[in-house]
Amino acid sequence: MPELDLTVSSADLTRAVCDIPSVSDDETTLADAIFAAVSSLTHLEVVRDGDTIVARTQLGRAQRVVIAGHIDTVPVNANLPVREVVEDGETFLWGRGTVDMKAGVAVQLKLAAELTDPRVDITWMWYDHEEVAAELNGLTRLAANRPDLFAGDFAILGEPSNGQVEGGCNGNLRAIVRTHGVRSHSARAWIGDNAIHHAAPILQRLADHTPADVEVEGLVYREGLNAVRISGGIAGNVIPDLCEVEVNYRFAPSRTPDEAVGIVRDFFAGFEVEVVDLAGGARPGLDAPLAQEFVAAVGAEPRPKYGWTDVARFSALGVPAVNYGPGDPSLAHHDQERVPVAQIDAVERGLRAWLAVR
Amino acid sequence: MPELDLTVSSADLTRAVCDIPSVSDDETTLADAIFAAVSSLTHLEVVRDGDTIVARTQLGRAQRVVIAGHIDTVPVNANLPVREVVEDGETFLWGRGTVDMKAGVAVQLKLAAELTDPRVDITWMWYDHEEVAAELNGLTRLAANRPDLFAGDFAILGEPSNGQVEGGCNGNLRAIVRTHGVRSHSARAWIGDNAIHHAAPILQRLADHTPADVEVEGLVYREGLNAVRISGGIAGNVIPDLCEVEVNYRFAPSRTPDEAVGIVRDFFAGFEVEVVDLAGGARPGLDAPLAQEFVAAVGAEPRPKYGWTDVARFSALGVPAVNYGPGDPSLAHHDQERVPVAQIDAVERGLRAWLAVR
Numbered sequence: 001m002p003e004l005d006l007t008v009s010s011a012d013l014t015r016a017v018c019d020i021p022s023v024s025d026d027e028t029t030l031a032d033a034i035f036a037a038v039s040s041l042t043h044l045e046v047v048r049d050g051d052t053i054v055a056r057t058q059l060g061r062a063q064r065v066v067i068a069g070h071i072d073t074v075p076v077n078a079n080l081p082v083r084e085v086v087e088d089g090e091t092f093l094w095g096r097g098t099v100d101m102k103a104g105v106a107v108q109l110k111l112a113a114e115l116t117d118p119r120v121d122i123t124w125m126w127y128d129h130e131e132v133a134a135e136l137n138g139l140t141r142l143a144a145n146r147p148d149l150f151a152g153d154f155a156i157l158g159e160p161s162n163g164q165v166e167g168g169c170n171g172n173l174r175a176i177v178r179t180h181g182v183r184s185h186s187a188r189a190w191i192g193d194n195a196i197h198h199a200a201p202i203l204q205r206l207a208d209h210t211p212a213d214v215e216v217e218g219l220v221y222r223e224g225l226n227a228v229r230i231s232g233g234i235a236g237n238v239i240p241d242l243c244e245v246e247v248n249y250r251f252a253p254s255r256t257p258d259e260a261v262g263i264v265r266d267f268f269a270g271f272e273v274e275v276v277d278l279a280g281g282a283r284p285g286l287d288a289p290l291a292q293e294f295v296a297a298v299g300a301e302p303r304p305k306y307g308w309t310d311v312a313r314f315s316a317l318g319v320p321a322v323n324y325g326p327g328d329p330s331l332a333h334h335d336q337e338r339v340p341v342a343q344i345d346a347v348e349r350g351l352r353a354w355l356a357v358r
Numbered sequence: 359m360p361e362l363d364l365t366v367s368s369a370d371l372t373r374a375v376c377d378i379p380s381v382s383d384d385e386t387t388l389a390d391a392i393f394a395a396v397s398s399l400t401h402l403e404v405v406r407d408g409d410t411i412v413a414r415t416q417l418g419r420a421q422r423v424v425i426a427g428h429i430d431t432v433p434v435n436a437n438l439p440v441r442e443v444v445e446d447g448e449t450f451l452w453g454r455g456t457v458d459m460k461a462g463v464a465v466q467l468k469l470a471a472e473l474t475d476p477r478v479d480i481t482w483m484w485y486d487h488e489e490v491a492a493e494l495n496g497l498t499r500l501a502a503n504r505p506d507l508f509a510g511d512f513a514i515l516g517e518p519s520n521g522q523v524e525g526g527c528n529g530n531l532r533a534i535v536r537t538h539g540v541r542s543h544s545a546r547a548w549i550g551d552n553a554i555h556h557a558a559p560i561l562q563r564l565a566d567h568t569p570a571d572v573e574v575e576g577l578v579y580r581e582g583l584n585a586v587r588i589s590g591g592i593a594g595n596v597i598p599d600l601c602e603v604e605v606n607y608r609f610a611p612s613r614t615p616d617e618a619v620g621i622v623r624d625f626f627a628g629f630e631v632e633v634v635d636l637a638g639g640a641r642p643g644l645d646a647p648l649a650q651e652f653v654a655a656v657g658a659e660p661r662p663k664y665g666w667t668d669v670a671r672f673s674a675l676g677v678p679a680v681n682y683g684p685g686d687p688s689l690a691h692h693d694q695e696r697v698p699v700a701q702i703d704a705v706e707r708g709l710r711a712w713l714a715v716r
Contacts, residue, residue, distance in 0.1 A: 170545065174594050186606045187528065187665030188688060189569070189582035196585035196603070200561035207555040211547070224547035227554035228594050233587030236532050236606060236635070240586065245554070248544045248594060277594070307545030330542070330549060 002029065004037040006113035010348045011093060011341045013106040017071075018082045018097040024072040024136075027051040027128040031071065034109065034126055043116040044124075047149065051128035052138035054149050055112055057121045063290060064121040064151065065355075066319065068310065069105040069158035070130030070138070073097040074333045085338065094338040099327030100131075103339045104158025107326070107348045111355065118355045120290070123152060130310065134279065139313055154290035155314040156351075159305075160327030163343040163350070165295050166305035167219050167284030167322050169312055173249040173260050174228070174277035177202050177268050183241040192239035196232045199243045202271060203227065206247070209267075214252030217284045219304040221252040225267065246276075250306065253281030282312040285320030297354035298324070324350070360387065362395040364471035368706045369451060369699045371464035375429075376440045376455040382430040382494075385409040385486040389429065392467065392484055401474040402482075405507065409486035410496035412507050413470055415479045421648060422479040422509065423713075424677065426668065427463040427516035428488030428496070431455040432691045443696065452696040457685030458489075461697045462516025465684070465706045469713065476713045478648070481510060488668065492637070497671055512648035513672040514709075517663075518685030521701040521708070523653050524663035525577050525642030525680050527670055531607040531618045532586070532635040535560050535626050541599040550597035554590045557601040560629060561585065564605070567625075572610030575642045577662040579610040583625065604634075608664065611639030640670040643678030655712035656682070682708070 002020050006013065022030040031051035039046050044055040051071070073096050082095035093103070105126060112124045127138030134140060143150060159166075179199045184192025211223040225247065232243030247268075251260040257280045265273050285291055286302055295302055305311070305323050314321035326343035360378050364371065380388040389409035397404050402413040409429070431454050440453035451461070463484060470482045485496030492498060501508060517524075537557045542550025569581040583605065590601030605626075609618040615638045623631050643649055644660055653660055663669070663681050672679035684701035 172545075185665065185688065185690075186582060186584055186586055187530075187608055188580075189584050189608070190580065191688060194564070194584055196588050197561055197565040199588075200558060200565045203555055203558035203561060206552070207558045222546075222548065224544060226544055226547050226552055226597055227591070228544055228596060228598065229591030230554050230557075230601065231589050233585070233604065236586050236604060238586060239584055243588065246591065246594060250545055250547070307543060330546060332543070 001036065002033050004033045004109065006037050006109050010107045010110050010344045013110055014093055014098065014103045014344055015082045017102045017106050018095055019080065021076055021080060022072050023075050024129050024132045027072050031128065034071065037109065038112060041113055044112065047146065049142050049145055050138060052142050053126045054123065056123040057118065059121050061121040063153045064123060065290065066123045066125060066150065066152040066155040066314065067108055068125035068127065068155065069101055069108050071105055071126050072128055072131050073100065074131050077335050079335055079337060091341045092338040093341060096337060098339040099160045099337045100332035101158055101160055101325055101327065103327055103344045104160065104325035104347070107344060107351065108158055110348065111351055115355055119357060120355070122355065123149060139310055150317050150319065152319050154288050155311070155319045155321035157309055157311050157321060157323050158325040159309045159323040160325045160329045160332055161305065161323045162328050163326055163346045165298060165300045165302045165322050165324050167286045167302050168253050168282040168315065169305040169307060169309050170221050170223065171251040171253060171255065171257060171260055171281035172277070172279045172308040173251065173264060173275060175247050175264055176274045176276055177245045177247055178272040179243045181239065181241045184239045186237045186239055189239050195240045195243040199245060202245050202268065205267065214254055216252055216254045217287065219284050219302065221304045222306055223252055224250040251281065253283050256280065279308055280312060280316070281308065282315035282321060285311070285315060285322050288320040291320055291322060294354050298350035359394070360391050362391045362467065364395050364467050368465045368468050368702045371468055372451055372456060372461045372702055373440045375460045375464050376453050377438065379434055379438060380430050381433050382487050382490045385430050389486065392429070395467065396470060399471055402470065405504065407500050407503055408496060410500050411484045412481060414481040415476065417479050419479040421511045422481060423648065424481045424483060424508065424510040424513040424672065425466055426483035426485065426513065427459055427466050429463055429484050430486055430489050431458065432489050435693050437693055437695060449699045450696040451699060454695055456697040457518045457695045458690035459516055459518055459683055459685065461685055461702045462518065462683035462705070465702060465709065466516055468706065469709055473713055477715060478713070480713065481507060497668055508675050508677065510677050512646050513669070513677045513679035515667055515669050515679060515681050516683040517667045517681040518683045518687045518690055519663065519681045520686050521684055521704045523656060523658045523660045523680050523682050525644045525660050526611045526640040526673065527663040527665060527667050528579055528581065529609040529611060529613065529615060529618055529639035530635070530637045530666040531609065531622060531633060533605050533622055534632045534634055535603045535605055536630040537601045539597065539599045542597045544595045544597055547597050553598045553601040557590070557603060560603050560626065563625065572612055574610055574612045575644060577642050577660060579662045580664055581610055582608040609639065611641045614638065637666055637670060638674070639666065640673030640679060643669070643673060643680050646678040649678055649680060652712050656708035
């Protein structure tokens, strides 16, 4: 079993964590290594649930912060092992997981080992299956098995945010918009009715749409409504009787999931709409006193998080939560995924500045 | 090996030929049976090329007619063995191949055996691999190996035409019309550029288009321009950078293939167009003296053939060709494929009336 030395630098630990591949559904080797590394730390109580590891202090502090990160990645695409690259004088760690989100996990692991006497009690969570369906997510399982472990006054998710504090997140809806027709041989098209042609107004409405900017508790969330997939037709000589446009609506956290469904149904009025995925957003979470102290300590101007993240799970449980991690989220899942070493160090300093000083 | 008795009725022979399954690439059993049956006929010279059987009279007649039919079918879908069904008082043979085009083949086999002294020399061709890619077609191979066998003054293809004479055929073009964009995460759609949205005008132009009716040598060919497939997108959270619309243009035989390409490129001006399949049509072929005698003998009003058929191969070789066979072409490839017995008998009578009387 590979061993993780939690005393090396966060950058070196990032490299070590990345070099243990842990594509979703194959996290056990890394979970074993994390479990072994944190089990030797006497200031932490460690719980394991499948490939999710929870380690927490029990210092009797007045407040508790949950700090979480997922340990799985999307599939490797010839971008492991990690290598160091220099671009325009800046040093990066390049490879799968460096951004999403093993640099964040590495910082958390290092601080979990180091911070034996933090200002608040801390519950560290490293979990599996974030990059796949929500029902497989380690937090879904943990919330069912051990809801008590989610107790806290504030939560920080290590999702990449370029070392900035990103509050809350947009909600996320996916729907299939369908057109129907009548199948026929394409040599006698007039016998049939072309479902693909009927999809023209669906695409035109999307092309003409200007997404809204919505201010929520001082942060401006940019929405988005897009076709993400389209399919129709079964053969080169058959008039198709079905066309399906999969659309993705990213909605501001001020809208409820039900409101988002209504907006999408109205937008595609006249067409069959089937909602296939729906997750509410999370309000910024920055009004919590701990959040304000955190923002002040790391010295960052909070921004909105556009992508849905597991902060919404904490928000739904009544725990205000923000995203804070190294890496550019637009490089997540990218074949050129890479994180600036300076950001790893900055996030480590930011978290320590807030957690260490009593 | 199943044996074919060429002295039974055309309907019974249809049943026997259908009950030897011969999905494209699996025609050998049926080809063997046909080869055995016609090899015993002393008035025919028989040539075999793969699973294509050619049988011809050598009577020194002034003219020669080629009569051809393909022996393969699309895949069986629980519609064999053939059974007899009665609908609204009409008797049908129901099952795969009855329409496309084993009833036509059965009539040809019966007449090949019977017509020992026809008014013209006849070259019968039963060939493989019509239902798949053109380069696999038995006629493609035969034209390379034995071009001399295609010599003739007129050709009749037994493709289903409801027992009518259908002259020539439309041409057939398939093209991919592409839009491009920039991939991004759908949570930050403004970084990307949605290729699916760009396809809106492609579908709108198709939806707005009215196909032309084109008169060629007295027959009116209906054209058609349709999307037959559309695809775009790779995941529910990715703004797609590519959308592909496959379009199918059925064009009148008065247009050359090059003209058809120009029409499609003009129609989709501003978009990338890649022609992936192109086959010229065939002029009606009804001006040939033999064609006029044939039409008069069968007593049918000629119609245009909308779907591309192998008549275009004969037309390209300078042999005027028409389609004439039992069965409704709109039931070809259908799970409810079925042919009226009366049409089988009528086509047999029609061909005999013309070929037998000197």
